[in-house]
Amino acid sequence: MIKACIFDLDGTLTRTQASIARPINMTLKYYGLPEQPVEKFNYFAGDGIKNALERALIASGDAGASHLEDGLPMCRKWMDEDPLYQVEPYPHVVDSLHELKRRGIKLAVFSNKPHNSAINVVETIFGKGIFDHVQGQTDRIPIKPDPTGVFEILGIFGVKKSEALYFGDTNTDMMTGHNAGLFTVGVTWGFRPRKELEDYHADMIIDSAADFPAVVDKVNKSVFQ
Structure with a gap:
């Protein structure tokens, strides 16, 4: 039976594009580069702040991302100053998490945010x-998509790979779940389109966080009965 659910944070549980765009755009502005529209961060984000900054620098005209190493500490500082800027949970997330908790399922977040920032947001x-x-x-x-964090969580919970689900919204998440050997669920309300989730072989795709408990039921029924 499923005993644990592991969730990506940005784009899966919380709408965070603006909070990621803010410190990166501040960094771009510092170097006299054009700021990027928030919607572009659907593709800049997902692989950690360093990769997001590098992509934004290139998009803003710094073809070689020459300001990456010098700009990264500033960017991280500005992110740490206000990691909750315009952050909010997606619809139905809170109720579904409480329902999973009521059922006795262990819940975890595995995020590419810096550890302290992830804890703060959650x-x-x-x-x-x-x-x-x-x-x-x-x-x-x-x-x-290194699965080390997933294995860390499974060890803390004392559950097997077959007893856990992984939820995420990007190709990175699909690779993470599969690299860890978990049944991997793609969510369509986050940063990336359904096709990306399909192309990266999500085991299941859902369109609403209200379906979190139903996913557990379906997997339990198909795998364990």
Whole structure:
């Protein structure tokens, strides 16, 4: 039976494009480069702040991303100053998480945000009691699609790969889930279109966070009965 659900954060649980765009656009402005529209961060984001900044620099005319190494510390500082800028949960997320919790399922977040920022966002938006573990990027836990963070969570929970689901909204998430050997669920309300999730072989695709509990039921029925 499914005993744990592991969720990506940005684009899966929370709408965070503006919070990612803000510090990166501040960095671009510092170097006299044109700021990028928030909607472009659907594709800039997803692989950690360094990759997002590099993509934005290139899009703004810094073809070689020459300001990346110097600009990254500033960008991280500005992100840490206001990581909750215009952040909000997607519809139905909160109710579905509480339903999973009511069923006794362990809940975790695995994010490419820096670890402390991930904890800050999760605890502020959802409170301190809903998730059993929050894992962000650290020196020991590399960014996704490396599955190390998933294995860390499974070890903490004491559950097998076959007893956990992974939810995410991007190709990086689909690769992460599959690299870890988990049943991987793509969500269509986040940063990327359905086709990307299909192309990266999501095991299931859902269109509403209200379906989180139904996914557990379907997997339990198809795999364990």
